Amino acid sequence: MPIYEMNPSDVMGADVGSIKQPEPQYGESSDVGILDAANPFSDKNEVSKLRDAAFRIDNSVGSLIATMPFNQFEEQDGYNPFDDERTLTGYEDFADAFIHSKSPEETSAIKQRINRQIQDRQMLQDAGGAGLISSIAMGVIDPINVAAMMIPAGTIVRGGDVLATASKFAVSNALGGVASEAALSATQETRTLEESALNVTFDAMLGGLLGSAAQLVKNRGQIVSKLKNDVLGEQQTVQQNTPDNTSVGAMEVPDTTLEQEALKGPSFVNRTMNVSPVGRVAQSPSKTARQINQQLAENNFTFAKNEEGIASFTAVETKVRGYEALVYKQVESTKDFYKTYRKMAKERDGSRLSLYEFSEQVGDAMRNGDRHAIPEVAEAARAVRPIVEKTKDRMVELGILREGVTVSTAESYFPRIYKFDKILNDRTQFKTIIADWLQEMNQRTVYKAESSLAKADAGIGQARASAPQAEKLNVEIKEAERWSGKKQLLMDEIEKNRKLVAEKETVTAEIEKRKAKKPTKKLEQLERKLVRIEEAENKLASYQRSLDILDKPRQFRNEYRQLTRKANSLTRYDNRRHAALRRMEPLAREEVEAAADDIINKIIGAPSGIVPSELIPDGLTKRAGFTKSRTLNIPDERIKDFLESDVNYVMENYVRQVAPEIELTAQFGRVDMDAQIKAITNDYNTLISEAKTAKERGKLEARRDADLRDIRAMRDRLLGTYGAPKDPSSFFVRAGRIARHVNFLRLLGGMTISSLPDMARPIMQHGLRSALKPLGKMLTDISAMKIAKADLREMGIGLEYALSSRSKVIADLNDPYARRTFLERGLEWSSQKFGNFTLMNQYTDTMKMWTGVVTQSKILRAAQDVAAGNALSSKEIKKLAHLGVDKNMLERIAQQYSKHGEDLDGMLTGHSHLWDDRVVRETFQAAVLKDVRTTVITPGIGDTPLMMSSELGKIVMQFKTFFFGTHNRALVSGIQSGDASFYYGALLQISLGSLVYVLKSMMAGREINAEPANLVKEGLDWSGMMGWLGEPNNLLENLSGGSYGMSAMFGGPPASRYQSRNGIGALLGPTFDLGGDIQNITVGVMNGEFDDREVRSVRKLLPFQNLFYLSPLLNQVEEQLK
Incomplete structure (x- = not known):
């Protein structure tokens, strides 16, 4: 039994955000850029202000200068800033800064100093990276830090130990940081202890890095020598223009001009592509729009830059189509395990599952830890698991999913796709299941609310206990503030009272001695003195407390703030208590059922068929048991009957959904391409500002809107959401979908005969010799062809027999939001098999294999020539650049081919899935896949008019997709290339078109008109060489009976391709x-x-x-x- 190697990472993009786009700016900006802040010679006003703020905040000299004027105020007798509470309103957190203020002017100056410190800090924070650079720069030139770094500099010696030097620098910088922070804290009221601790830590780390770097520079000669001797030996290094670890998008993207991004070929020919979005944007006046268009949508265009050897971008669409290899492997693997199961079932109990039932059991096993009672089902589930895990890991890497994401609805993850038809038919049952789960979640949280209530009550108790403590401390602080500026007087009072208290024991003893005798005047004096001593004891405690507060004002202020925060937390804990009480109120059944109805409506009403993750109603998230994420985390087991389990269907839809998300995010940073859309807008803003007349500006604004519409439309087509109906379950939508399947089954039985002219496409693309030599090898060496076929399938080429992807595109059956009724499922199965019955899938596979072998051999042979030092012709350079491969990449391809490739007697195969350089592998595979898809015409997201994505457009324009694809990918691109191979290939294609006319006429039992003019006319029509331009002609001939159009010009009957249609069918599809x-x-x-x-x-x-x-x-x- 064959086991297919599952390595999904081979088809996934390598790096995140590989294409760096310029940040858009609108109008005049006052923001300071990082480069401006790092430029010591910048004289911009904003940069100067930022550096001044950093100098005052992060440099001890600057901070000291900012405080110097505060020694010039005249003292005012008896002044105390704390006498009037309004004086320090708004500055309570910095009250200790005013303790030594001796005049209202000094108090005002302190306030201004605090305000400036706060403003400086806010300015640095708002500046972001520029503010950080300014702070670091001012800190580095601080004399204390400079001295700290100079002390260990003498320890750097040739051959010195890197770790030891780094440690010395770290310790010295840390000590310098402590000294610097002490100086800054002494002159800044707003500087906190936490900030100082972080800065000292940073100083230590910076010192260690600088010390290690300095020692490495000192030792560089020894390091280089050791590297040469121990690693390189006598070998000479080969320089590469691009590092091995760079991504495809990041590889030296040249700063091309608008002219270099222009299309080759006559402008009047290129303008015929204005009916398609990819053709329109390719001719945009915005260079940014042209580049992003290339990066997004696959095309076969030749650009001016290709003649200079500058490679075209690899399109996201091409990478996404490579994911079909995963679907193919999954489908074939499941089939293989099913074959094994059928054999084993006979030896067991004799009963056996159908393939569809087996596939459903595989899906069920994937929800249950890949376990199943039937061993083959469990093995099939485990074989599919790597696709899910690898795509999940890639999405986590790109930030689409959060780190550590786990499945909570089943034992193991299996994509959740709902059976929409089942939900519609059994809505009451589904609603009951959802409502029961919602009520259970609510009730479970009601029980947990009791614990929250107890914690809230404890917090309330602590808050109430803190209030009197805070009030007492506040009184003590205010008492201490009365002595502000009179500390010596306070100390004198303490000393005086302490001396008086010291006499207590003597006075008490004397009183006791005299009490036994007759009362005297002396006794009365002693008793009065004892009273004064007791009063002094009370005063002494109060005075000592005031002195402690004056000595450590920040400590007691912090203690007061902590007690105040605890006291003020009473409201917060009281709110928590009320929230806990609310959570203890269970939901009524009516509320639960209303919420369940809302959830069901969201599921069945998903416009694109992709159900949103946020299903829980907004109002329900405020009640017990539901989080703000609003995810329907009901276990799969409870709604299993309403979920698709067919592993083939689910995984195809899963890959179709995640592949565009992964590649769009990897290429552009975000799925919505927000930065790129802003970049296009910014580019147009510049063009509009440079326009000389209002008319020109108006045209540019209209063109900007059109370009943005086209870019968004192609993005959404890739995601499968463009033109999505508001109600996919409506009669009109579903009837149209069924009609398209029926039309395919009843009208395209001869599509393989109609595709015979495609045999000329490899010759048109690569020339007669390059195309026919591998074909001979394919037909004569079956073993070599098997090797090449397996290699190409790793790239997503030659999968039609299993997937029918090209037939579905041509017949407009790629419906991303199709529902799965029994009838629709049957039609899908019939359409899949119909491509095999017509032999179209087999024919397409053969053509794609042929093209793939030609393209792969051509690239690999060019790579060998470059590696050998041979020069490539200008034609080869242009062709390879057109495919996305430049000279530098050819050198890297040659290295990989030398390790893993194979020469099958002139037919080169690279075995690229084994290449260890991921960037080279992706570039090579994308180049081959792009050429195969454009040679064997497979229309893409940008080839058809946008109206063809609407429901009406799909009906009226069915079977027209191929002609728009042929127009862009064959006719116009061939004229752009200007190669002789295109023209003699076109003649061959027209000849084959004439053959198709003859065969079709024979099959229909119609008389064959063998007049040369008629054969040429029919050859042009059946070959598709006229692109979409042939469709209006055929419609005109059909409606006019041949009185107008090419038939009238060439003579003979109207075009035979439309003869079987009535007038309505010719006009409306x-x-x-x-x-x-x-x-x-x-x-x-x-x-x-x-x-x-x-x-x-x-x-x-x-x-x-x-x-x-x-x-x-x-x-x-x-x-x-x-």
């Missing part, structure tokens, strides 16, 4: 043509006239009716019924 056929049948039955037209209409309704190998038989049956 196959669905309306289907309606016309149904009308014909209905009228014929009602009138009792069932002639040729009605019989033909009946046949056109039948699925598979024009399969090329069934069509001749059905022709005979049709003739007999007429």
Whole structure:
């Protein structure tokens, strides 16, 4: 049984935010940039203000200078700033700074100093990185810090120990930091102990780094010598322009001009692409828009820069399409395990599951720790698990998911996709399940609220106890403030009272002695003195307390603030108590059911079919049991019947959803491309400001809006959300989806015959010799072709037989928000198999394999030539740059090919999935995949008009996607390249188009017009060489009966491709043509006239009716019924 290697990281982007975009600025900005702050020669006013603030805050000399004027105030007798409470209003936290103030002028100056310190700190904080750089710079030039760094500088000697030197610098800088912070704290009222501690720590770290760096510089000669001797030996290093660890996007993105980003080819030809968003933005007047367009959407355009060897960007779309390799491996792996299961089932009990049932069991096992009673199901689940884990890890790395995210709804994670049709049919049951869970969550939290209530009560007790303590301390502080400026007097009072108290024992003894005798005047004096002593004892405690407070004002102020905070926490704890009491109130059943209804409406009404994570109603998050995240964390087991479990369907949708999120975030930093949209706007702002007339400005504003619309539309198409219906379950939407599937099954049975002209595409792209030589090897060496095929499938090439991805795109069946009723699931299965029945999938796989072998061999051979020192022709340089590969990358590709590649007798294969340089692997695989998708026309997100994403557009324009893709990727791009191979390839393609006309006519039983002019006309039409321009011509010929159009010019009948359609079908598409056929049948039955037209209409309704190998038989049956 084959086991497919699961390595999802091979198709995921390597780095986060690899394309750096300029930060947008609008109008005049007063912000200081980091580069300006770091530039010592900058004379900008804002930079000077920032440095002045940093000098006063972070430099001991600057801080001292800022305090110097405060020694010049005249003392005012009896002045005390604390006598009037209004004096220090707003400065209570800095009250100790006013203790030694001796005049109102000095008090005012202290206030101004505090205000300036606060303003300076706020300015530095608001400046961000520029403020940090300014602070560091002023701190470094502080004389104390300079001296601290100079002391250990003498320890740096050649050959010295790096760790020892770093330690000396760290200790010295730490001591210097302590001294510096002491000086700063003495001159700044707003400087806190925590800030000083952090700064000392930073000084120590900076000293250690500088010391180690200095010692390494001193030892550099020895280090280099050792590296050469021990590692490199006598070998000579090869210089590379790009480091091995850089990302694809970060690799020397050249600062190109608007002219270099311009399209090659005649402008009138390029303007025919204005019907498609990728073509419009490629011709934008904004260079930024052109570059972002290339980075987002895949194209086959040739740019002026390609002739200079400057590579085109690798598009996010191309990388996303590479994820199809994961889906293919999952599908094939599940099939292989199912085959093993079928064999083993016969040996067990004889009963066995269908493939669909087996796939559902695999999905169920993935929710339960990848365990299952059937061993093959468990193994299949474990084989799929790496896809989920690798994509999850990548999303965590990019910040899409939070670090440490875990699954809470099942034993192990399996993507949650709802059965929308099941929910609609059994809404009452689903609502009951959701409501029961909501009520359980609420009740569980009610029990926990009792503990919260007890903690709140304890906090209230502590707050109430702190209030009197804070009040007492406040009185003591105010008493101490009365002695501000009179400390010596206070100390004299203390000394006087202490001496008086010291006489207490003597006085008491004398009184006791005299009490036994007759009272005398002396006894009365002693008793009065004892009273004074007792009063002195009380005063002494109060005086001593005041002295302590005056000696340590900050300590007692902090103690008072802590007690005040505790006392003020009474309200906070009281609110917590009330909140706990509210949580103890259970939700009513009516509230729960209303919330469940709201959740269900959000699920079934998701516009794009991608259900949002925030499902819990806003009002419910304020009640017990529900967090602000609003995630529906109900266990999967409880709603299992309403969740999709088919692993094939779920994983395909999961990969389709996460792949664009991953690659958009990796390339642009965010999924919404906010920075890039702002960059385009900024670029247009510059262009508009430079425009000379109001008319020019108006045009630029309109073009800016159009470019932004197109960029957003292509982004949303990639995400699968553009044109999403508001109600995907509506009759119109679902009927249209079904009609498109039916049209595919009944009308495209001959699409393989129609695709024969595609055989010329590899020749058009690469030339006759380059294309035919690998083809001969493919046809004669099956073993070599198997090796090449496996290699290409690792890149996402040649997967059509399993996925039918190209057939779905051409038939407009890629619906990201499709529901899964039994009928729709059956039509999807039929459409998948239909591509195999018509042999279209097999044909496409063959064509893509052929193209892939040609492209891979061409790139690898060029890489070998560059590595050998051979010069490439200008044609090769342009072609490779067009694919996204420059000379530097070719050198790196050659290195990887030499390690892992293989020459299969002239057919080169790189085995790129084994390459250890991830950047090179991604660039190479993307280049091959891009060329394959553009050679074997596979329309992309930017090739079709935006209206084709609407529901009406999908119906009216069905089967037109291919012609728009051909126009951009074959016709216009071929003219742009200007290669001779395009023109003789085009002649071959037109000839094959004529062959298709002959074969189609034979299959339909129509007479063949062999006139040369007619064959050329039909060849042009069937080959697709006219692109979308051929569609208006065919419509005109159909409606005019051949009186107008190419037929009138060449002579002969109207184009045969539209002959089977009625006028309505030609104008409004196959669905309306289907309606016309149904009308014909209905009228014929009602009138009792069932002639040729009605019989033909009946046949056109039948699925598979024009399969090329069934069509001749059905022709005979049709003739007999007429």
